[in-house]
Amino acid sequence: MNKLEVNNLNLFYGENHALKDISLPIPAKQVTALIGPSGCGKSTLLRTLNRMNDLVEGVKIEGDVMFEGENIYADIDVKQLRMRVGMVFQKPNPFPMSIYDNVAFGLKAQGEKDKELISEVVEESLRSAALWDEVKERLHTPAMGLSGGQQQRLCIARAIAMKPEVILMDEPTSALDPIATHKIEELMDELRKKFTIVIVTHSMNQAKRISDKTAFFWMGELVEHADTDTLFQHPVDSRTQGYVSGEFG
Amino acid sequence: METASKMGQVTTSLTPAKKIDWIERLFHGLFFISAMVGVISVITIGWFVFYEGLPAFKEAGLLNFIFGREWLPPALYGISSMIVASLISTVGAVLIGVPIAIMTAVFLAEIAPKWMANIVRPAVELLAGIPSVVYGFFGLIVIVPAIEAVFDIPAGNTLLAGIIVLAIMILPTVITISETSIRALTPTYKAGALALGASHIYTIFNVLLPAAKSGIYTGIALGIARAIGETMAIIMVMGNAPAMPGSLLEPARSLTANIAMEMAYATGIHASSLYSTGIVLLAFIILLNAGLLYLNRQRGHA
Numbered sequence: 001m002n003k004l005e006v007n008n009l010n011l012f013y014g015e016n017h018a019l020k021d022i023s024l025p026i027p028a029k030q031v032t033a034l035i036g037p038s039g040c041g042k043s044t045l046l047r048t049l050n051r052m053n054d055l056v057e058g059v060k061i062e063g064d065v066m067f068e069g070e071n072i073y074a075d076i077d078v079k080q081l082r083m084r085v086g087m088v089f090q091k092p093n094p095f096p097m098s099i100y101d102n103v104a105f106g107l108k109a110q111g112e113k114d115k116e117l118i119s120e121v122v123e124e125s126l127r128s129a130a131l132w133d134e135v136k137e138r139l140h141t142p143a144m145g146l147s148g149g150q151q152q153r154l155c156i157a158r159a160i161a162m163k164p165e166v167i168l169m170d171e172p173t174s175a176l177d178p179i180a181t182h183k184i185e186e187l188m189d190e191l192r193k194k195f196t197i198v199i200v201t202h203s204m205n206q207a208k209r210i211s212d213k214t215a216f217f218w219m220g221e222l223v224e225h226a227d228t229d230t231l232f233q234h235p236v237d238s239r240t241q242g243y244v245s246g247e248f249g
Numbered sequence: 250m251e252t253a254s255k256m257g258q259v260t261t262s263l264t265p266a267k268k269i270d271w272i273e274r275l276f277h278g279l280f281f282i283s284a285m286v287g288v289i290s291v292i293t294i295g296w297f298v299f300y301e302g303l304p305a306f307k308e309a310g311l312l313n314f315i316f317g318r319e320w321l322p323p324a325l326y327g328i329s330s331m332i333v334a335s336l337i338s339t340v341g342a343v344l345i346g347v348p349i350a351i352m353t354a355v356f357l358a359e360i361a362p363k364w365m366a367n368i369v370r371p372a373v374e375l376l377a378g379i380p381s382v383v384y385g386f387f388g389l390i391v392i393v394p395a396i397e398a399v400f401d402i403p404a405g406n407t408l409l410a411g412i413i414v415l416a417i418m419i420l421p422t423v424i425t426i427s428e429t430s431i432r433a434l435t436p437t438y439k440a441g442a443l444a445l446g447a448s449h450i451y452t453i454f455n456v457l458l459p460a461a462k463s464g465i466y467t468g469i470a471l472g473i474a475r476a477i478g479e480t481m482a483i484i485m486v487m488g489n490a491p492a493m494p495g496s497l498l499e500p501a502r503s504l505t506a507n508i509a510m511e512m513a514y515a516t517g518i519h520a521s522s523l524y525s526t527g528i529v530l531l532a533f534i535i536l537l538n539a540g541l542l543y544l545n546r547q548r549g550h551a
Binding site: 050 | 437440443445446455
């Protein structure tokens with residue numbers, strides 16, 4: 001069962017044809033990694049999945065993205081889409097407010113007033129993000145006081161609090177040290193049981209460690225996608241072969 | 250050296266430090282003197298205002314001066330009506346001007362399409378450059394008659410006219426500084442909030458404005474300083490009667506107007522009392538800055 005399906009997607013930034021006829025199925029409750037050199041379009045594709053590209057001026061999109069059988073580029077409520085398809089960014093971006101308020105933010109934005117319910121969700125989400133034990137004594141202190149790795153797990157908790165079905169991760173560990181990265185990867189191993197995860201990563205080792213499927217992008221094209229083991233061990237395309245063997249990129 | 254260059258090698262030898270680096274010294278001195286110009290000015294102004302103003306405090310008594318309701322030089326020196334006029338006109342201007350200014354700033358930073366922002370922004374900046382005497386004209390021609398018509402009173406030169414003119418005058422300061430501080434925020438705040446399914450409006454009120462708070466406070470404080478210090482426009486539209494205003498539809502005289510209107514002919518204690526009025530004005534400005542510092546420090550701890 002595919003959670004998301006990208007069908008013949010073309011994306012233009014003005015004159016720049018950034019994504020060229022992409023078709024990619026994203027299976028439910030699996031980790032799909034998008035890899036490729038900088039500027040290949042992998043982050044751009046990720047941002048089409050929750051329509052964050054809408055924020056960029058002059059973007060034009062053709063083709064469609066099916067989410068649970070519905071085209072998200074049809075006339076839909078983008079806010080609902082983004083609640084169901086959460087996102088974690090490259091640089092940890094907690095809001096300048098307390099740890100608690102960061103996690104509660106999404107619920108409050110939906111108009112949730114029940115304080116008990118919010119507290120429950122905050123605790124549950126922080127536990128799911130493996131952060132609860134580190135912050136339970138200081139929930140009402142500024143989130144900016146956390147370390148980079150903790151901030152990123154807070155951002156994951158913030159996304160989980162919306163009970164999404166999909167979590168998009170845009171190079172979530174590229175700003176973190178190896179220990180913090182390891183913690184996030186461990187966490188992802190837990191999250192994959194409940195969520196469909198799409199992750200953009202620069203690290204081929206990370207893709208190998210954590211993903212079930214891998215898609216390789218090259219200059220706006222999806223060159224090939226397959227089970228992660230297959231793609232790394234028996235790449236079909238010579239460009240994939242060159243990239244995964246470290247010859248270039 | 251010679252052998253080295255003969256052998257074709259590049260050598261860089263470290264020379265001993267000069268005893269005194271005059272260029273370095275010269276510029277340090279220049280920077281220091283520049284910094285001192287402002288500090289010395291503030292001290293000089295403070296010193297002279299106090300030096301000239303103290304005799305009136307002594308003559309009238311500090312409490313009588315501040316709380317006295319009658320201003321009848323050379324007999325009675327009470328400026329409470331002017332303190333009230335200055336405070337009410339400033340508070341009124343802030344209550345009207347600040348919400349408009351913040352909403353304009355949000356509009357420019359977040360909502361307006363580029364072409365529209367490019368029309369509105371220069372218009373706002375132009376507003377900042379208009380001399381206050383021209384604001385006074387505007388008040389006389391537009392606001393004062395409008396008040397006469399709306400409230401059916403004989404003279405529109407009232408506290409309310411002052412409030413409206415001041416509200417417009419503080420707009421550009423508050424707008425410009427608020428917009429700049431909203432724009433200075435990292436775009437990841439907005440992206441993060443929208444990615445959680447929050448609406449644009451919710452994001453503006455719950456993430457962007459709180460995050461830009463300290464900049465907005467600074468803009469408001471500068472706006473208040475401008476309002477409380479404004480003289481010319483106020484003299485032109487507020488009626489200047491040195492009596493306690495009973496309502497917003499009565500004329501009033503601000504602290505600044507009091508100084509400007511009587512300075513030309515005042516002598517002796519009367520002149521000194523105008524300096525004392527200046528001391529009170531300075532005290533308000535100092536309180537304002539202290540309040541701002543306190544607010545921004547609070548934020549630092551939050």
